[in-house]
Amino acid sequence: MTSDFNDTITGIATAPGEAGVSIIRISGDLSLTLAARIFKPKAVPSFEQIKDRTMTYGWIEAEGKTFDEVLLCIMKKPHSFTVEDVVEIHCHGGSFITNAILKLILDLGARLAAPGEFTQRAFLNGRIDLTQAEATNDMIKAQSQLGLNMVVNQLKGKLYEKIEKIKEQVTWMLSLVNAGIDFPEEDTVFTHTDDILQKMRDAEHELQRLILSAETGIKIREGYKIVLAGKPNVGKSRILNGLLEESRSIVNQAPGTTRDTIEESCTIHGIPASLIDTAGIHETADEIEKEGIQRAFSAIQKADLILWVIDISNPSFSIKLAEYIDISTIPILIVLNKKDLMPDQSITLPDEWQSNDSIEISALQENDIEKLRKKIYDFISGSKGKWIEDTMLTNLRQKLAAENALAALQQARASLESGVGEELFAVDLTQTLTALGEIVGETTPDDMLNQIFSKFCIGK
Ligand SMILES: Nc1nc2c(ncn2[C@@H]2O[C@H](COP(=O)(O)OP(=O)(O)OP(=O)(O)O)[C@@H](O)[C@H]2O)c(=O)[nH]1
Ligand SMILES: [Mg+2]
Structure with missing residues (x-):
């Protein structure tokens, strides 16, 4: 061309x-x-x-x-x-x-x-294709080796190939339908129904995997927001410094040391992350502290993972986080800190925290910080089996198009199973193809294309 x-x-x-x-x-x-x-x-x-x-x-x-x-x-x-x-x-x-x-x-x-x-x-x-074009821009913005590996795969056309494979299957089904419409005496679709249904289930499975991969793919590209929160003086800033391996946030024995949110980038076993330290949450009349606590809550609301820090030597569970945020939507890891002060004390978490994962550490111990790092990695990577695949969706645009393709394909299968007729089945399959085409840029509307490329760097 x-x-x-x-x-x-x-x-x-x-x-x-x-x-x-x-x-x-x-x-x-x-x-x-x-x-x-x-x-x-x-x-x-x-x-x-x-x-x-x-x-x-x-x-x-x-x-x-x-x-x-x-x-x-x-x-x-x-x-x-x-x-x-x-x-x-x-x-x-x-x-x-x-x-x-x-x-x-x-x-x-x-x-x-x-x-x-x-x-x-x-x-x-x-x-x-469009996924490779997006990869060229993401390559520039990659923040970690993991992110780079993911984008390189996309740049090599792996996502494109996967989508093309699914498209080929759907196109084959559509050709059978069209043959059936053109030559009704041959009854083409119905002689292949079992084969078609199996291929549809396979394609749905592929799409479901891809959609699931988007959550991780987007985070690997953009970075996870990990927020350290809890009452004053529990050791949040000390933990942040430990994870960053630098003295970024002021640590002091006086409660109320951190007054504003502090954000720093790092990688946790190759996963890009933004670590956010926050002001200790408690009742206060101090206007500056109040503002800091307000900011802590707004960081918590945007978190991908909350590290809720408790001081083992002075445990308090009086703050009910559920009263402030929808804790069902944000994963929370409870960090029981200052273990060195109470080596023999073990903490029984109150009922509302029972379902949360927890870890006991001393922020003073490098080993424990490494243990925490590993726990965070497992937390992010291991949950719900949505981990790194060879081919992943890496942005919301791709995910939405894949969801549309899956919905159209499921509709097509329902049409076939209920025997509504070949014309309707063909409409659903065509919709599936259009949505798949949007992922790779074949059927993407011009204004969306312009919007995508306008976010690229000058000269790229
Ligand atoms: N023994 C011991 N002391 C710790 C540990 N973690 C933190 N500390 C001490 O606890 C005090 C408070 O630590 P910070 O990290 O400032 O606590 P914070 O939660 O950030 O406190 P605010 O910013 O006031 O909310 C400091 O004196 C730290 O040195 C720990 O694991 N063991
Ligand atoms: Mg602090």
């Missing part, structure tokens, strides 16, 4: 600011012509002799001036990221020089690329 775009776009592909090298990209029919006007190769006698997909050394010269010493790479269509003629200029990484070269290219007739427009062209020109 070749490009339908008749304009040539350009943009700075590297981050703004001073750097060793900056890269300016040009893509479109005029790329080579524009680059030839400003690039004077030194390694070969003329621009025409520059080899495709190799770096050529030379100078940017225009308006009788020399702008920069650069390396230039041309990638002729269709063997480029966008499937168009692409030129990359690797210049010195100062903002002024990079923008001056960009301006030369714009003055020669290129248009400044919108955010994500290079990737959008790669997608619209059929080089990558």
